[in-house]
Amino acid sequence: DFLGALEEVRPSFGVAEAELQRCVTNGVIKFGDHIERILSDGQLFIDQVRNSERTPLVSVLLHGPSGSGKTALAATIATASDFPFIKLISPETMVGFSENAKMATIAKVFEDAYKSPLSVIVVDCIERLLDWVPIGPRFSNAVLQTLLVLLKKPPPKGNRLLIIGTTTHRDVLQQMDLSEAFNADMYIPSIQNLKAIETVVSGINLFSDTERFSAMTYLNDAWKDQQPSIGVKKLLMIAEMARQDLDKVDKFVATLLDEGSIPTRK
Amino acid sequence: DFLGALEEVRPSFGVAEAELQRCVTNGVIKFGDHIERILSDGQLFIDQVRNSERTPLVSVLLHGPSGSGKTALAATIATASDFPFIKLISPETMVGFSENAKMATIAKVFEDAYKSPLSVIVVDCIERLLDWVPIGPRFSNAVLQTLLVLLKKPPPKGNRLLIIGTTTHRDVLQQMDLSEAFNADMYIPSIQNLKAIETVVSGINLFSDTERFSAMTYLNDAWKDQQPSIGVKKLLMIAEMARQDLDKVDKFVATLLDEGSIPTRK
Amino acid sequence: DFLGALEEVRPSFGVAEAELQRCVTNGVIKFGDHIERILSDGQLFIDQVRNSERTPLVSVLLHGPSGSGKTALAATIATASDFPFIKLISPETMVGFSENAKMATIAKVFEDAYKSPLSVIVVDCIERLLDWVPIGPRFSNAVLQTLLVLLKKPPPKGNRLLIIGTTTHRDVLQQMDLSEAFNADMYIPSIQNLKAIETVVSGINLFSDTERFSAMTYLNDAWKDQQPSIGVKKLLMIAEMARQDLDKVDKFVATLLDEGSIPTRK
Amino acid sequence: DFLGALEEVRPSFGVAEAELQRCVTNGVIKFGDHIERILSDGQLFIDQVRNSERTPLVSVLLHGPSGSGKTALAATIATASDFPFIKLISPETMVGFSENAKMATIAKVFEDAYKSPLSVIVVDCIERLLDWVPIGPRFSNAVLQTLLVLLKKPPPKGNRLLIIGTTTHRDVLQQMDLSEAFNADMYIPSIQNLKAIETVVSGINLFSDTERFSAMTYLNDAWKDQQPSIGVKKLLMIAEMARQDLDKVDKFVATLLDEGSIPTRK
Amino acid sequence: DFLGALEEVRPSFGVAEAELQRCVTNGVIKFGDHIERILSDGQLFIDQVRNSERTPLVSVLLHGPSGSGKTALAATIATASDFPFIKLISPETMVGFSENAKMATIAKVFEDAYKSPLSVIVVDCIERLLDWVPIGPRFSNAVLQTLLVLLKKPPPKGNRLLIIGTTTHRDVLQQMDLSEAFNADMYIPSIQNLKAIETVVSGINLFSDTERFSAMTYLNDAWKDQQPSIGVKKLLMIAEMARQDLDKVDKFVATLLDEGSIPTRK
Amino acid sequence: DFLGALEEVRPSFGVAEAELQRCVTNGVIKFGDHIERILSDGQLFIDQVRNSERTPLVSVLLHGPSGSGKTALAATIATASDFPFIKLISPETMVGFSENAKMATIAKVFEDAYKSPLSVIVVDCIERLLDWVPIGPRFSNAVLQTLLVLLKKPPPKGNRLLIIGTTTHRDVLQQMDLSEAFNADMYIPSIQNLKAIETVVSGINLFSDTERFSAMTYLNDAWKDQQPSIGVKKLLMIAEMARQDLDKVDKFVATLLDEGSIPTRK
Ligand SMILES: Nc1ncnc2c1ncn2[C@@H]1O[C@H](COP(=O)(O)OP(=O)(O)OP(=O)(O)O)[C@@H](O)[C@H]1O
Ligand SMILES: Nc1ncnc2c1ncn2[C@@H]1O[C@H](COP(=O)(O)OP(=O)(O)OP(=O)(O)O)[C@@H](O)[C@H]1O
Ligand SMILES: Nc1ncnc2c1ncn2[C@@H]1O[C@H](COP(=O)(O)OP(=O)(O)OP(=O)(O)O)[C@@H](O)[C@H]1O
Ligand SMILES: Nc1ncnc2c1ncn2[C@@H]1O[C@H](COP(=O)(O)OP(=O)(O)OP(=O)(O)O)[C@@H](O)[C@H]1O
Ligand SMILES: Nc1ncnc2c1ncn2[C@@H]1O[C@H](COP(=O)(O)OP(=O)(O)OP(=O)(O)O)[C@@H](O)[C@H]1O
Ligand SMILES: Nc1ncnc2c1ncn2[C@@H]1O[C@H](COP(=O)(O)OP(=O)(O)OP(=O)(O)O)[C@@H](O)[C@H]1O
Ligand SMILES: [Mg+2]
Ligand SMILES: [Mg+2]
Ligand SMILES: [Mg+2]
């Protein structure tokens, strides 16, 4: 029964809430239209799990460049579901775990979820869960096989489950038949225009108005033939570094130009 | 004796029935002639096992693209045999098992089957049982060798066994000498015409008549130079996603066009 | 002394007899002259072991395509020796064994044989004993080394031993220096002419005379530019499948044409 | 609370101080402007950690050729922070450790740091921590994955952490996605001009004035078409070797010319 | 003291004698001048070990094609030394041993030898001791390293040791730096002329004079453009096989022509 | 304190002395000027360790062809230091050790050395300590990493350490970053002129004067277009072999010509 199930999973739920909050340290700044679209698409998957009898298991993969906000958005979508069981599977809680311990931890979360009528599991940074490294390449095949099976195994009759994965290396997951094990995917892009950068620095009160105008002018000139391309996470880091410097504008612009652009594809 | 043997295997049988039912969540929709032909070919193998003294062991491999219905059809054929011992070997029940545990589990099912006068074993998703991944490639040679031997080892005098395997990677099994260890194989195709798609969506009451007509018209136009190619499992998933959307027809058509076609070979 | 030795090995002998019988389920049909020649050559090796003081250890490798009858013939030759110790080493009795258990099992059979004045050991399906798979390739080097040594290690003074190996992958054994560890080899061909096929189907009473004539006519026409090439084991399987069908002749001919031919080398 | 935390970490702090001192055996000689710049940039990172609420975790990688002074500078920056928790993770204290022991040791230092409001961890000679060797290449993927996660895992709410890594093989770390896990990096060059060499030998009183003049003249002549390139660590070693010789100038110049130059890029 | 040492090693000596005898089952037939030369060269090494103070450790590698008589000759030389400690290290006594057990067994023999004033150790079939297989290639590096060290480690002051190795794969040993660890080597050729073949078959009384003449005439004719090339071991095997046949001459000639020749290098 | 430290390490010292003596069985014959130069260069390193405050750790690698006298010279230099702690790390004392046991043994010697005010450690035949084999290549990365760290880890304040390594495969060590972990290296050449050969055979009284003259004349003629190249160790072995022969001169010259020359580089 529903209440009993709720009872059973509540403790886990509490833990997850704190963990999920930590994934969104700097909030979700609406620096572009796509942010809202991603969140509402996420809501559609939640609705499908809640409503469709025929698809008790739905899975979606959030992928995009490093620091583009995948984890924060996955956590935000999961939290918005209000499902009785929401849990984060993250490499950060498995430091130093053996392959077997990782597999057991992952399997345990799924088994707990199977007991709840409605569940969300966020599987964060899949390449790290797999101990993947491009040299070789090497990775834990045991963890991979565990995920490959769990991504397709439906919960027991009556219960439903949404799985949200995140990765910066979708190409790698594709080679492993892992990305095709997801029912859908969503691309989380890096920031690629000045307007969005301005929105972010405004959001964290880095500059006075004059400073901001000056910084944006510099950047605008510098990026004639180039397009900015920077993850929101790195942008926040650069902003905070600049904040320590005597000449904030200069430090901000210089560091950003160093790291945050790609040649415009004409 | 027959009755004693029946007695002995009955508990296992009960378990398998539930497991096999779960493989056919959305029924077997007759969206093409080949569906019936596959089922009746399956019946021939069952007859051979029941009748032929000379071939106490028969094995057949169901192969085809992802989500084409292999598992559902294997389960349906097995259930139709009405043999006293019917069992499913599936990676889903072996999450986190060690190589040795997998081998033991598989061997145990065969040993149980050897005690029954007539048995069917479904070996589902063989590449996953082998922990196979294309990078490397890597796989469990121990599990592979177990299967290679069990596929050719006849049951003890007087008893008979049908083995039904499924795989999406027959090419891989071929490289491992595993597909040639089967006595026969059957190809389970994806859906490749509009009529079949229409039959499926009708079967699950996705659209009103107007909606369906509209959707089919769209698809017909869009697929002038392309051929649809989609597994029935993915088609059902797309249909259920569309069901959540305000504009079901649009969502259905758009997603299907995104995922479900291949260029026509002229 | 001879009697004591007999005493000692008798229990093992009993077991082997049953095991060896199971290797010849469908008898040895004389569908060609070479069958008799192989059996009489086998007898020569038995005589050599019985008579020659200088060669207390003789070994012969039976090789040929899949299902050509290697195991059945090896078992037949071994049984014909009437030696007090006859034993089968087969992967089928070692399902799920560890590498060490396999080595121990193999070594034990040889140690038992060393105690008998006259012994035959059949080492069946060597590539499977080695856990060999072409991908990699991978195999158990430990089991391989055990065989490499045992194939050349003479029994203790006074005792004699014949080793009969079988394999479908003689090329692989050659790469491992394993085939050259045998003193001799015999090739067991697949069936390559219509007459032999007819002899086999007659032997198992598949057809009425009319049916057989009709089937052979079809096949004769179809194989104008091709040569049949099919193992007797597969031929028997196809015959039994056909037996279930309403139109036996059609099913038999169709399946055989599908699987059993190679282009004639002109 | 702050005091309690201080209490807790003090013992570790004491140990680290001695360990960090040993990394700067021969002091930090100011043989070029960049030395001061590196130290003041290091101070900026310390300030950011102390001040920014938004970036509780900052990491910087010191990289450069063998013996260029990376470890000495990392230790100097860390010591200058005056944070209550300063710790060195070095391969020198893990000789003969198993992979697991290394992982546990590293994880323990981070866990201790998480308990302190302000911490610095120096991760010295990362390629050695990883047991990296170019042949293969081989390395401990388990230790690598541990570092990859710990470099991105923020300390618990309220606490802050600066991570300073050092490596001579930044290219290798790049292939492992490890260098991009750092928020910033600083290049520590080898000595590439005669003036700096003179400053160093003066600093350790190797020569009389005449001797030094003579040595520098020799070197100046010899390096017409070449540029000196030598780590300060190796330079000190050569100087001390020369000190034992009867003809100090000759030994110094000869050894330096042997080891310390690269063709000038014109 | 000499007598005590003798005492100590005698039991081992006894065992070895039997083992060494079994290596020369069919005696040493003098079918060519080189046989005597090999034996007298072997005597020189024994003399060196007995007499030279400066070379307490001497090692020689007997290499040559399969079955050319290496083991028999090594055993013969060793036995001829009359040293108080003579021991055989052979893969045949280590069937199923783990890598560690092999290393321990080998090391034990050397340690025993170190206690005797004068010792000979025959290390037979080195590639097999190493578990070597050309696929990969694979081999036991641990056993290899053990041999590499023991081949160069002098016995304690006052004691002396001769090591005689045998191999069919000297090329492999060369790639492993193992053949250069021997102080000398001797080539044991296969039989390459008719005269030697005649001497061998005479030695074992295979034919009547007429038969022998007839056989030699056949072979002489057949080998116009080819050179016989057959190991004495295989020749003896073929002779004994022929002995069972009704037509001995025919069987002997046919089998020999099948296996025992190489194109003459003109 | 100095005396206490002496006390502590003395037992180890005693053992080492005997071990080091065994490395110089045939003395150090002064067959060329470079022998003295190598020994006096070795003395310089000893002086540096004794005198320089700034370089408490000095390491030098002796490398050169097989049998050129590396171990004997390393042992001679170490013994000449008269330091209170002198120890040999040699593969010969670690036969059959596991990787862990090797690491522990090596680490223990260094830890003992750290307790002595002045120490020398000879690390003999490094490629063998690493279980290195060119096929693969394979080697113990664990032992390698242990050496890589210990070669750069300074002893505790106040104590000093000289490390002398030897190897025939400096190229291999270079690929492993191991040769660059040494502060210096010295090349130990093989014997490459007739004069040196004469000095050696004189030193061991192999020939009468007439014999020696005759041998040298032969060699001189034979080596018109070639240069002798032979390790002193092998030369001594050849000399002792010749000593057993009736015709010493002939055996000596023949064997030497076989093994000891390289084409002159013109
Ligand atoms: N619109 C936004 N979307 C996502 N994150 C945002 C947004 N606005 C601000 N942020 C902040 O940016 C940071 C994004 O970091 P996050 O860890 O989610 O990135 P990521 O893509 O998962 O990084 P990585 O590739 O390292 O896993 C968070 O601190 C988050 O609070
Ligand atoms: N004609 C049909 N044949 C097979 N399955 C059908 C058919 N009609 C409807 N279905 C439904 O479609 C789904 C087919 O999924 P199934 O798991 O059998 O596919 P699969 O080919 O085994 O997939 P995978 O490649 O992932 O293993 C099931 O839910 C089944 O009930
Ligand atoms: N002349 C024959 N020679 C061999 N087997 C025959 C012959 N006639 C009939 N048979 C039957 O054919 C079958 C041959 O199968 P067998 O297992 O010996 O083939 P195999 O070559 O060992 O197959 P595999 O390659 O799978 O090991 C047996 O059932 C045997 O009774
Ligand atoms: N300006 C300087 N910067 C760094 N080190 C200096 C400087 N002046 C003198 N030194 C001394 O030079 C030595 C530098 O050695 P250090 O171990 O730091 O080099 P490293 O780059 O870490 O070497 P490795 O590449 O071997 O790790 C130390 O003994 C240090 O005291
Ligand atoms: N002149 C001879 N030299 C060596 N062996 C001889 C000679 N004459 C007869 N024999 C016999 O030939 C056989 C040689 O076999 P042996 O095992 O020594 O060959 P091998 O070269 O060691 O073979 P393998 O390559 O298999 O190790 C022995 O039975 C030996 O008694
Ligand atoms: N001048 C010399 N230098 C070195 N060794 C000498 C010299 N003169 C005579 N010898 C003797 O030559 C032998 C040299 O052997 P040593 O083991 O040192 O060579 P190595 O180069 O270490 O050999 P390997 O490459 O096998 O390790 C010793 O027995 C030593 O006593
Ligand atoms: Mg993330
Ligand atoms: Mg399936
Ligand atoms: Mg068989």
Ligand SMILES: [Mg+2]
């Ligand atoms: Mg350093």
Ligand SMILES: [Mg+2]
């Ligand atoms: Mg041999």
Ligand SMILES: [Mg+2]
């Ligand atoms: Mg040496």
